[in-house]
Amino acid sequence: MKFNLADVFETVADSVPDRIALSYQGRQISYAELDQLANQVAHLLSEAGIGAHDNVSLFLKNSVEHVTSLLGLLKIRAVPVNINYRYTNSELHYIFDNSDSRAIIVELPEHQRSVAQLLADLPNVRVVFVIGELVPELSDAAVDLPGDRSVEVVSFADAASKPTERDFEPRTGEELYLLYTGGTTGYPKGVMWQHDDFFRKPLSGGNPYGEARKDLAEIAPAVKDFPSMAFLLAAPLMHGAASYSLFTFFTLGGRLVIQRDFTPSAIVSEVEKEQVQIILIVGDAMGMPLVEEFERRQGEVDLSSLFSVTSGGAIWSQHVRERFLAVKPDLLLRDNFGASESGNDGEIMMDENGNLRVPPTDKMMVVDERLRKIEPGSGDVGYIARIGNVPLGYYKDEAKTAKTFPTLPDGTRISILGDMGTVEADGTIVFLGRGSQCINTGGEKVYAEEVEAVLHAHPAVADALVVPVPDAKYGQRVAAVVAVAEGAAEPSIDEIGSHCRESLAGYKVPRTVVFVDEVKRTPAGKADYKWAKNAAAEAGEVAGAVS
Numbered sequence: 001m002k003f004n005l006a007d008v009f010e011t012v013a014d015s016v017p018d019r020i021a022l023s024y025q026g027r028q029i030s031y032a033e034l035d036q037l038a039n040q041v042a043h044l045l046s047e048a049g050i051g052a053h054d055n056v057s058l059f060l061k062n063s064v065e066h067v068t069s070l071l072g073l074l075k076i077r078a079v080p081v082n083i084n085y086r087y088t089n090s091e092l093h094y095i096f097d098n099s100d101s102r103a104i105i106v107e108l109p110e111h112q113r114s115v116a117q118l119l120a121d122l123p124n125v126r127v128v129f130v131i132g133e134l135v136p137e138l139s140d141a142a143v144d145l146p147g148d149r150s151v152e153v154v155s156f157a158d159a160a161s162k163p164t165e166r167d168f169e170p171r172t173g174e175e176l177y178l179l180y181t182g183g184t185t186g187y188p189k190g191v192m193w194q195h196d197d198f199f200r201k202p203l204s205g206g207n208p209y210g211e212a213r214k215d216l217a218e219i220a221p222a223v224k225d226f227p228s229m230a231f232l233l234a235a236p237l238m239h240g241a242a243s244y245s246l247f248t249f250f251t252l253g254g255r256l257v258i259q260r261d262f263t264p265s266a267i268v269s270e271v272e273k274e275q276v277q278i279i280l281i282v283g284d285a286m287g288m289p290l291v292e293e294f295e296r297r298q299g300e301v302d303l304s305s306l307f308s309v310t311s312g313g314a315i316w317s318q319h320v321r322e323r324f325l326a327v328k329p330d331l332l333l334r335d336n337f338g339a340s341e342s343g344n345d346g347e348i349m350m351d352e353n354g355n356l357r358v359p360p361t362d363k364m365m366v367v368d369e370r371l372r373k374i375e376p377g378s379g380d381v382g383y384i385a386r387i388g389n390v391p392l393g394y395y396k397d398e399a400k401t402a403k404t405f406p407t408l409p410d411g412t413r414i415s416i417l418g419d420m421g422t423v424e425a426d427g428t429i430v431f432l433g434r435g436s437q438c439i440n441t442g443g444e445k446v447y448a449e450e451v452e453a454v455l456h457a458h459p460a461v462a463d464a465l466v467v468p469v470p471d472a473k474y475g476q477r478v479a480a481v482v483a484v485a486e487g488a489a490e491p492s493i494d495e496i497g498s499h500c501r502e503s504l505a506g507y508k509v510p511r512t513v514v515f516v517d518e519v520k521r522t523p524a525g526k527a528d529y530k531w532a533k534n535a536a537a538e539a540g541e542v543a544g545a546v547s
Contacts (some may be wrong), residue, residue, distance in 0.1 A: 001215050002173025003199035006074040008206065008219065009250055010035060010166065015220040016253045019228050023257045023274055024064050031253070034068070036164040041072030043162035048127045048154050050103055052077035052169070055178060057101040058238070059083040059092075059111050062258045065131050065156060066237050067246070069105050075168050079176045081190070082238045085111060093118050094187050095180055099395065100124050105156070106138075107131035116141035119151060131156040171195075178395060179240055181340045190395030191340045199251075201389040202244040202343030206251045223253035230305070232257040232276045234267055234286055240340045241312030245280050248344075262286060264293035268301055275305040283311055284456070284463050285521060287320040292486065294327045303328055312336040317456030317463075318350055319485070337431075341404060341415050342386035348431065355503075356453055360427030363387055367416070371408060377425035381445075384419040384429060387412060420447060437529060439467075442474035444507045448529070451510065454503045455480055458496070460488035463519035465532040469512055479536040480510035483519045490515060514539040 013021075017032035029037070050056060056078055060066040073080045081099045083092065085108075092114055096104065102124055106115050115128060116137040128142065128151060142151040173196040180188040199205065205212020206219055213219050231249045233256060235242040249256055257274050259266055267290060270276055281287050287309075294303075309324055309331060321333050337348035337358055345364060349357050358364065366374040366382040374382040390413050393401030405415050420432040433447025440446075448466040455464040462485040471477035484490050491499075493513050500509040520531045 002196040003206075003216075004074075004171035004173045004175060004195045005177070005199065005247060006071065006077075006168075007171055007173075007216060008199060009038075009071060009074070009247075011216045011219050012223050012250060012253050015223045016228075019253055020255045021250065022064065022067060023230075023255060024062075025260070027064065029064065034071070035166075037064075037068045037159075038071035038075060039164050039166055040159040040162040041068045041156075042075040042168065044129070044154070044156070044159040045072055045078065045103075046076055047162070048103070048129070048152060050076065050078050050127070053079060053176070054102045055079045055081050055099050056103045056105065057081040057083050057096055057099060059085060059104055059106040059115065060131070060238070061085055061108065062233070062237050062260055063107070063131070065105075065107070067256075067258070068159075069129075070237075070243075070246075074175075074177075075166070077169070077171055077175050079178050081178050082180055082240075082243065084180075084188075084238055085236075089114055089117060091187070093121060095190075096122050096125065098187075099178060099180070099190055103127045103129065105129040105131070109133075109135045112138040120145055123149070125151060127152040127154060129154045129156050173199075176392075179243070179340050181240075189397060189400065192392040192395055193343075194392055197389040197391065198247075198343070202338070203248050203251055204344055208248060208344070219251070223251075226252050228253060228255055229278060230255045230257055230274055230276045231278045231280070232259075232267065232270060232274070233280050234259070234262055234290070235280055235282050235312075236262075239282065241282060241336070241338070242280065244338070244344060245312070264290045268293050268297055271306050272302045277305055278308045278310060279306065281309065281311050281316070283316045284320055287311060287316045287324075288462055288485075291320055291323045291327070295323065298327050306331070308332040308334065310334040310336060312338065317453075317461070319457060319459050319461065339417055341391055341417055343389070345386060350453060350457075356431040356449070358429040358431065361429075364429060366421050366423050366429060367414075371406060371414075374423055376423045376427050379422060381420055381422055381432065383416045384421045384431065385414040385416050387414055389413075390415040437467075439476050439478055441468075441471070441476050441478060441507055446478055446508045451478060451480070451500070451504065451508055454500050455482065455496070455510075457503075458491065458499050460485055460491045460495075462486065462488075465519055465527055465529060466510065467529055467533045467536055469533075469536050471511075477511040478508060479512035479514065481514045481516055481519060481532045481535050483516055512536060512539070 013031040013035040019031055020028050021031040021034045022029040070080050106112050112135045119141045142153045175195045177193040177198050179191045231254050233242050335348045337345045365385050367385050368382045374380045393405050407413050418434050422430045433449035437448040438445050451466040452464055455461050462483045464480055464482045466480050468476040469479040496513050497509055514536050520528045
């Protein structure tokens with residue numbers, strides 16, 4: 001059978017109706033109640049003309065309404081589009097327009113004003129759903145449009161008066177879920193996931209701890225037998241890793257604890273209050289301030305329920321990991337390897353030399369430029385390819401789809417995102433880094449992420465990005481842009497070099513090191529290599545050089 005995400009959620013809700021599904025700001029919502037709320041939102045959407053295959057942008061921060069909007073759209077076979085609420089108006093216009101969004105769901109006044117400013121240039125938008133109080137600018141913009149076009153503004157609160165029944169048309173599992181990437185290179189791209197592939201790959205077939213579920217009938221009893229784990233999403237729901245986790249734990253019948261914003265003090269308090277067992281973060285950008293709060297309140301807050309902290313969407317450093325373990329030695333720390341274009345690829349681990357490694361898996365292989373499999377132990381470097389249930393492609397971009405999502409001669413679909421790696425004799429894949437960030441220094445190739453992993457292991461380094469800078473002799477040399485950890489003394493250039501030489505060949509050691517107050521990342525939390533290159537270039541000869 002083909003799985004539809006709404007069918008899966010409804011199966012879980014019917015199986016454990018009284019179990020708490022969502023905890024938000026002290027509010028506890030059961031699976032039965034959440035299902036009814038989502039049904040009402042679905043009817044609100046339908047009555048406003050939204051139906052199967054319509055794309056709808058969610059311009060929202062974390063909230064109950066964000067979750068019910070997601071579920072409501074899925075119930076009527078509409079397509080949710082994630083919107084990064086940190087984007088500028090030009091970036092917002094690109095996604096609203098590129099996604100052909102027929103509707104926008106928006107809440108905050110400043111976000112409503114952005115929509116108001118863009119509405120005249122979004123000809124596909126026919127309705128805007130507003131959570132909370134409508135701002136005058138949006139109300140005026142909806143009627144002051146060129147030609148005979150009109151945009152309906154609907155109060156999201158009207159959903160409370162809609163039916164709670166499930167009287168929706170049958171679903172197929174071939175519906176789409178549109179997930180826009182973080183846009184580390186150029187504008188974001190819309191990744192088209194078919195529901196069935198989304199369930200089988202990002203959601204691990206409904207069972208990340210064992211064999212994938214075969215059908216809905218198998219999900220129902222499994223959920224009843226599975227303990228209700230409390231999972232705190234520290235990441236925004238518009239982030240791919242957070243949406244994967246949201247649906248994964250709904251599929252398991254877990255309890256999702258969400259917060260409006262990432263506030264470390266509130267998260268630590270929630271661990272005790274909500275008896276949180278697992279926390280999802282996004283790399284050091286969240287890990288560093290969170291572990292600092294754990295350290296400040298160690299002994300004051302009961303952390304006994306917490307057994308795991310998991311990072312998704314960005315690698316987090318060994319130094320931050322060690323600080324978590326110093327607070328709570330029995331913590332299970334995980335780095336989930338994956339992407340918008342591949343879903344959950346498993347756990348990535350860092351060895352004692354700072355190398356990032358993925359255990360042997362049937363989800364990935366390494367191929368050369370002609371898509372031929374690289375044999376284990378050969379030492380050859382190739383592209384890491386994800387296998388099997390991968391997206392259909394990029395929305396409205398056939399050229400990039402053909403390049404990223406090729407089909408092998410045997411019919412196997414794969415996705416190639418530019419990650420480079422080698423395969424050891426036992427099948428372990430060693431992650432070297434993104435090919436687009438490869439630095440060619442005197443003919444030797446250096447992968448930025450490999451050097452970054454080693455820099456992150458230095459106790460005085462809070463964050464670091466590695467980029468090329470021009471070099472008269474070698475063409476390019478390795479440069480590091482480094483932020484110093486709070487409370488740590490700025491390390492000398494020689495200290496950085498000595499630390500790196502313990503794990504890296506000499507040609508990989510940064511020859512230029514630039515210290516900054518903060519390493520900047522994109523609005524999605526991804527590495528901003530363009531900024532890093534500019535920072536390294538502007539430093540010029542002022543920056544230190546490692547001998």
